[in-house]
Amino acid sequence: MKPFDFIEMKVPAKSEYVGVIRLSTSGIANRMGFTYEDIEDLKVAISEAMSNAAAHAYDDSEEGEVTVGFGVYEDRLEVMVADHGGSFDLTKVKQGIGPYEQTESIENLREGGFGLFLIDALMDKVEIKNDYGVIVLMTKYLHMNENEVGLDDDQISTTQ
Template sequence: MGPNRPQADVIQLTLPSKAEYLGVARLTVSGIANRMGFSYEEIEDIKLAVGEACTNVVRHAYKETENPGSIHIQCHVYEDRLMIEVSDQGVGFSNELIAEQLTPIYAGKSLEDLDEGGLGLYLIHTLMDEVETRSESGVVVSMTKYVRQDGVAGNDWTISEAEI
């Protein structure tokens, strides 16, 4: 790694791919986000996005197999952002599934009316600042949320300029 590449603390969690463990995933990311100084609303968004990503694993990744498999969660803690990767070793997305999940078909409904997992990737995209989905040995959903200062994404130079 070069000297300009920021170091991240990495927290890893592996859970059985079962719905009853989703609360553990949400609690873990909530604790990390809280420690980083995210607002209550932002922490709720992060928890919901991680819950959605994990729900997708439970529903889709291992349906062809007898073994429930695992959900792997990696939290990369940087000074200015939290990057969370949720992955599985399941069957991978079909392109139709991705297209279907990115369509805002729930536009007329309120969030309260939807089951967790009902909005999938579309919701994750609206809740997080950056989202990347890739298919490797399974599916990896990478989600980033920036820590904001005074309602603006935190950049070192804005703070130092304000001090001048």
């Protein structure tokens, strides 16, 4: 497996910080070459996971934080959103995580299950770990658009 870059951010578990993560997601995904539609899907899915953590992970009296990790690979972006968590050890998290099944009782994870259905619909792969708090690992694969590749080749041949 090729090496990957890992970016980690911690923000207060407050809804007003969702926009910060959305902007970061957009910048990372754009740099990787994702399409506009895929970037929008990523932003919506990550916003849902962030909003869920901000709304349900902590009591009103707690000053919690949400950790967001971006695993930037050549062919995909893996995004982890965790509440009640410290820094990620990506290998350990991935060993203990399981796939999200739509047959699971959403109440076992947290209120507001619609967000998880939406995340599952927008992402290529969703895995959840809920030992202590919740970690949502979302994967979006980078699909090269063959038409765009062909267009570049045509442009090169006509300009030579």
